[in-house]
Amino acid sequence: GFDVALFEYREDIRCAKVVKGRSINLALSHRGRQALKHIGIEEKIVSMGIPMRARMIHSLSGKCSPIPYGRKGQVKPLFVKLANPYQVLGALKMVETYPNTELNFSHKLLDWSPETGTMTFHGPDGAERDFEADLIVGCDGAFSTTRKQFLRRSRFDYSQTYIPHGYIELTMPPRNGDFAMEPNFLHIWPRNTFMMIALPNVDKTFTCTLFMPFEDFEKITTGDELIAFFQKHFPDSIPLIGVEALKRDFFLLPAQALVWVKCSPYHMLDRCVLMGDAAHAMVPFYGQGMNAGFEDCLVFNEIMDQFNEDFAAVLPEFSRVRAPDDHAMCELAMYNYIEMRSHVNSRYFLFRKYLDGALNYIMPKTIIPLYTMITFTRTRYHEAVIQWQWQNKVITRGLWIFGTMSVAGGAYLLMKYRPKTPPINVEELWNRVLALGWLRK
Amino acid sequence: GFDVALFEYREDIRCAKVVKGRSINLALSHRGRQALKHIGIEEKIVSMGIPMRARMIHSLSGKCSPIPYGRKGQVKPLFVKLANPYQVLGALKMVETYPNTELNFSHKLLDWSPETGTMTFHGPDGAERDFEADLIVGCDGAFSTTRKQFLRRSRFDYSQTYIPHGYIELTMPPRNGDFAMEPNFLHIWPRNTFMMIALPNVDKTFTCTLFMPFEDFEKITTGDELIAFFQKHFPDSIPLIGVEALKRDFFLLPAQALVWVKCSPYHMLDRCVLMGDAAHAMVPFYGQGMNAGFEDCLVFNEIMDQFNEDFAAVLPEFSRVRAPDDHAMCELAMYNYIEMRSHVNSRYFLFRKYLDGALNYIMPKTIIPLYTMITFTRTRYHEAVIQWQWQNKVITRGLWIFGTMSVAGGAYLLMKYRPKTPPINVEELWNRVLALGWLRK
Numbered sequence: 001g002f003d004v005a006l007f008e009y010r011e012d013i014r015c016a017k018v019v020k021g022r023s024i025n026l027a028l029s030h031r032g033r034q035a036l037k038h039i040g041i042e043e044k045i046v047s048m049g050i051p052m053r054a055r056m057i058h059s060l061s062g063k064c065s066p067i068p069y070g071r072k073g074q075v076k077p078l079f080v081k082l083a084n085p086y087q088v089l090g091a092l093k094m095v096e097t098y099p100n101t102e103l104n105f106s107h108k109l110l111d112w113s114p115e116t117g118t119m120t121f122h123g124p125d126g127a128e129r130d131f132e133a134d135l136i137v138g139c140d141g142a143f144s145t146t147r148k149q150f151l152r153r154s155r156f157d158y159s160q161t162y163i164p165h166g167y168i169e170l171t172m173p174p175r176n177g178d179f180a181m182e183p184n185f186l187h188i189w190p191r192n193t194f195m196m197i198a199l200p201n202v203d204k205t206f207t208c209t210l211f212m213p214f215e216d217f218e219k220i221t222t223g224d225e226l227i228a229f230f231q232k233h234f235p236d237s238i239p240l241i242g243v244e245a246l247k248r249d250f251f252l253l254p255a256q257a258l259v260w261v262k263c264s265p266y267h268m269l270d271r272c273v274l275m276g277d278a279a280h281a282m283v284p285f286y287g288q289g290m291n292a293g294f295e296d297c298l299v300f301n302e303i304m305d306q307f308n309e310d311f312a313a314v315l316p317e318f319s320r321v322r323a324p325d326d327h328a329m330c331e332l333a334m335y336n337y338i339e340m341r342s343h344v345n346s347r348y349f350l351f352r353k354y355l356d357g358a359l360n361y362i363m364p365k366t367i368i369p370l371y372t373m374i375t376f377t378r379t380r381y382h383e384a385v386i387q388w389q390w391q392n393k394v395i396t397r398g399l400w401i402f403g404t405m406s407v408a409g410g411a412y413l414l415m416k417y418r419p420k421t422p423p424i425n426v427e428e429l430w431n432r433v434l435a436l437g438w439l440r441k
Numbered sequence: 442g443f444d445v446a447l448f449e450y451r452e453d454i455r456c457a458k459v460v461k462g463r464s465i466n467l468a469l470s471h472r473g474r475q476a477l478k479h480i481g482i483e484e485k486i487v488s489m490g491i492p493m494r495a496r497m498i499h500s501l502s503g504k505c506s507p508i509p510y511g512r513k514g515q516v517k518p519l520f521v522k523l524a525n526p527y528q529v530l531g532a533l534k535m536v537e538t539y540p541n542t543e544l545n546f547s548h549k550l551l552d553w554s555p556e557t558g559t560m561t562f563h564g565p566d567g568a569e570r571d572f573e574a575d576l577i578v579g580c581d582g583a584f585s586t587t588r589k590q591f592l593r594r595s596r597f598d599y600s601q602t603y604i605p606h607g608y609i610e611l612t613m614p615p616r617n618g619d620f621a622m623e624p625n626f627l628h629i630w631p632r633n634t635f636m637m638i639a640l641p642n643v644d645k646t647f648t649c650t651l652f653m654p655f656e657d658f659e660k661i662t663t664g665d666e667l668i669a670f671f672q673k674h675f676p677d678s679i680p681l682i683g684v685e686a687l688k689r690d691f692f693l694l695p696a697q698a699l700v701w702v703k704c705s706p707y708h709m710l711d712r713c714v715l716m717g718d719a720a721h722a723m724v725p726f727y728g729q730g731m732n733a734g735f736e737d738c739l740v741f742n743e744i745m746d747q748f749n750e751d752f753a754a755v756l757p758e759f760s761r762v763r764a765p766d767d768h769a770m771c772e773l774a775m776y777n778y779i780e781m782r783s784h785v786n787s788r789y790f791l792f793r794k795y796l797d798g799a800l801n802y803i804m805p806k807t808i809i810p811l812y813t814m815i816t817f818t819r820t821r822y823h824e825a826v827i828q829w830q831w832q833n834k835v836i837t838r839g840l841w842i843f844g845t846m847s848v849a850g851g852a853y854l855l856m857k858y859r860p861k862t863p864p865i866n867v868e869e870l871w872n873r874v875l876a877l878g879w880l881r882k
Contacts, residue, residue, distance in 0.1 A: 151601075154698045159600030160592075257595045 607696030
C-alpha cells in the first residue's frame with residue numbers, strides 16, 4: 001500500500017550495453033530464500049542459479065575431498081550461487097509489474113535531511129533534483145551515503161575494520177564446452193594463511209578468488225614469480241585456468257580490500273532506516289551477506305505488522321531486535337575467514353565435523369552444527385552463536401571425560417593382563433600419547 | 442627549524458570577551474609533564490594548576506575516606522588539575538615568542554587534499570582561503586575534520602563507540618571564601634551503576650560531574666525529583682552545592698554523550714598525521730586523554746630524530762609504534778569507567794590495592810600497580826597492560842596457594858589440638874569460610 005520510489009546510482013541494467021562492476025559471487029540460502037518466498041519470487045530466482053551441494057577441498061597434491069554442508073541428504077539444493085546480473089534483471093521485471101513503484105537509475109545521492117525527509121540527488125541530466133519521503137530506507141552498501149548523515153549525529157556507534165587480506169579474481173574458462181571442474185561445489189584450496197576458492201557461473205566458467213595478505217600480494221610482481229607461486233601452492237589449478245589467462249587476470253587490478261562494518265542504531269528518528277550492507281557489511285567467508293540483508297526485510301516486515309506500520313515504533317524496535325543478530329553474523333563471518341583457510345586442514349576439525357553430524361543424527365534438536373543453524377534455518381544469528389558455544393562446551397567436556405576414562409580403563413586392562421614379555425616400552429607409549437595430541441583443541 | 446602555521450576553529454582566546462565551551466577538567470600527570478618539560482614549560486604550566494594527592498571516596502552516610510594514588514610519599518604532586526583557559530593562554534604566549542610560528546584563529550577547515558597538501562579554510566572574514574603544507578598535523582579532536590579525508594580512503598580502520606552513560610556538570614561554590622571541601626583531592630561518590638566526581642578550580646569552586654545512564658537521566662524531570670534523587674544518593678553534596686544552584690545547573694543542558702574513538706593508521710601518505718583526540722578519543726575515567734595526546738608529540742619527536750625528519754619514513758613508523766599504545770589506553774579508560782563507580786566500593790579491591798602497594802614496597806621493580814605505571818611512568822601503555830595482566834595472574838595464584846595452605850594448616854592444627862569440648866560446629870565453620878568469599882576474585 002505504500003508508494004515506493006527506488007533510487008540507484010548505477011545506470012539501468014536493462015538498457016546498459018556493458019555491465020560495470022564485478023560478477024560478485026552471491027550465495028542464496030534459507031534466510032534469503034524465505035524472504036524471496038514471501039514476495040513470491042523464490043522459485044523464479046532459484047531456477048536461475050546453480051545449486052551447491054558441498055565444499056570440495058583441493059589438497060596440495062591435487063587430491064579432491066568433498067565436505068558436505070549438512071548431514072547427508074538433509075536439505076538440497078543446499079545453497080544456490082546466484083549469477084548477477086541475471087537475477088537482478090528478473091527481479092526488476094517483477095518490480096515493474098507494481099503500479100505504485102517508481103524506478104530511478106543514474107541518480108547519485110548527495111545529501112538528505114532527517115528533519116524534512118528531503119533527499120538531494122544528482123540526476124542523469126547533470127541537474128540536482130529534490131525528492132521528499134516519509135521513510136528513507138538506505139540500502140546503499142558498505143560505503144553507504146545515507147549512513148553519512150548518521151555519523152554526524154551523537155550516540156551513533158560505528159566501526160569499519162579492514163582485514164589484512166585482499167583478494168584477486170581469476171576466470172577459469174570452460175573445457176570442451178563444459179565446466180572445467182565439478183560444478184555444484186564450492187571449491188577450496190586452503191593453505192592456512194591464504195586460500196583460493198572457485199564458484200561456478202551459468203556460462204560454465206568458474207570465478208576463482210585468491211584471498212591472501214596484502215604483503216604477500218606485493219611480493220608477486222612478475223609473471224614468472226606468479227607461476228612459481230601457483231606451482232608451489234595451487235599446481236592443479238594452472239592447467240585449468242591457463243598460464244596466459246592467469247598472468248593476464250592476476251595483474252589486471254591491484255588486490256581489493258575487504259571491509260567489515262558494524263553500526264547501531266539502524267534508524268534515525270522516524271525517518272530513516274539502514275538495511276543490508278549499509279547496516280552490516282561483512283567479510284564474504286560465510287556466504288551470508290546477501291541472506292542477512294534479505295532477512296532484514298523479513299524482520300522489518302514482521303515488526304511493521306506487529307506495530308501497525310507506525311514508523312515511530314517500528315524503527316527503534318527494528319534496531320533493538322536486529323542489530324545484535326547482524327553483529328553476531330559479522331563476527332561469525334570473521335571466524336569462518338580463519339576456519340575456511342586453516343581449520344579445514346586440521347584432523348580435529350574434520351573429526352568434530354563428523355562427530356557433530358553423528359550427534360545431530362542422534363539428537364536432532366539438541367546438537368545442531370553451527371553451519372546448519374546459520375545456513376539452513378532462521379534461528380536468530382545471536383541465538384545460534386549462544387547455542388553453538390554451549391554445544392562446544394558440552395562436546396569438548398564429553399571428549400575429555402571419554403578420553404580420561406579410556407586411558408584409565410586402558411591402563412587398568414594393561415595392568416591386569418600385562419604380557420610377561422616383551423615389557424612395556426614406556427618411551428614408545430609416551431610417543432603414542434603425544435601423537436594423540438591432535439585430538440586436543 | 443620548521444615553519445609552523447596553527448589553524449584553530451575557535452576565536453583567539455587572548456581577545457575573547459566570553460570564553461565559549463565548558464571548563465573541562467584536564468588532568469596533567471607524568472607523561473604530559475615530560476612533554477611540557479621537553480619544550481621547557483613544565484614548571485610554568487604546573488604552577489597554574491592544583492596538585493591532586495589522592496582520591497576521596499564519599500560513602501552514602503557522608504563518610505570520606507582517601508585512597509592514595511600511589512605508595513605513600515612516592516611522587517607528589519601526583520597529578521595536577523589544569524584550569525583551562527589559563528594554561529592555554531600561558532602556552533599561547535610561549536608560542537608567540539617563536540618567529541617561525543604563525544597563529545590563525547577563527548579558521549574552519551572545510552577540506553584538504555592528500556595529493557597537494559592544500560587545505561581550504563573558511564576564514565574570519567567569511568572568505569575561503571587556501572593554505573599549502575608539506576605536513577598536516579591533525580589535532581582537531583574527537584570529531585576531527587582532518588580525519589574525514591582518511592575515512593574516504595580504503596584500508597583505514599575506524600570505530601566510534603558511545604557509552605550508555607551521559608554526564609552533567611554542576612558547580613559547587615566557595616564557602617566562606619574558601620573551598621567547600623578539601624582541595625587537592627579527586628572527590629568520588631561511587632554508586633555502582635553511576636557516580637559523581639568533583640575537581641577543584643583555581644577560583645575555589647568545585648566542578649562536580651555526574652555520570653549516569655541516559656535512561657536514568659530521563660527519569661529526572663522536575664526539581665523535586667532531582668532533590669529526592671540527591672537526598673537518596675549524594676545527601677552530603679546538597680548543602681555544599683545548594684538546592685537552588687543544583688536545580689538550575691542540572692536542567693541547564695541535556696546530559697552530554699561520551700565517545701570513544703579508535704583508528705589506524707594515524708598517517709596518510711607522507712602528508713598527514715593525526716594526534717591527540719583526533720587519533721584516539723577516550724572516555725575521561727583515567728585522566729589520560731590529554732597526557733596520551735602530549736605523549737604522542739614526544740613519541741613523534743623521538744621518531745623524527747631516529748629517521749632524520751624524513752616524513753615518508755617517520756609517519757608509517759609513528760602509526761606502527763603509537764597506535765597499539767593508544768588503543769590499550771582507550772581500553773584501560775573504559776575499564777576504569779567500571780572501577781571508579783563500582784570496584785572502589787568492594788573490599789577485595791581495597792585489599793588488593795593495599796597488597797599491591799605492599800608488594801611494590803618489597804619488590805619495587807617487579808610488582809608495580811597499574812595506576813602507577815600509567816600515571817607516574819612512561820612505560821608504554823600496551824606494555825603496562827601486559828605487565829598488569831601478568832601481575833594479576835601471579836598475585837591471584839599466590840593468594841589461592843596461601844589460602845589453601847592456610848586452610849590445610851588450620852585443619853591440621855585443629856585436628857591435632859582439637860579441644861575435647863565443645864565439639865566443632867561444622868555449620869558455623871562453613872559459614873565463616875563462605876564469609877571469606879569476598880577474597881575470591
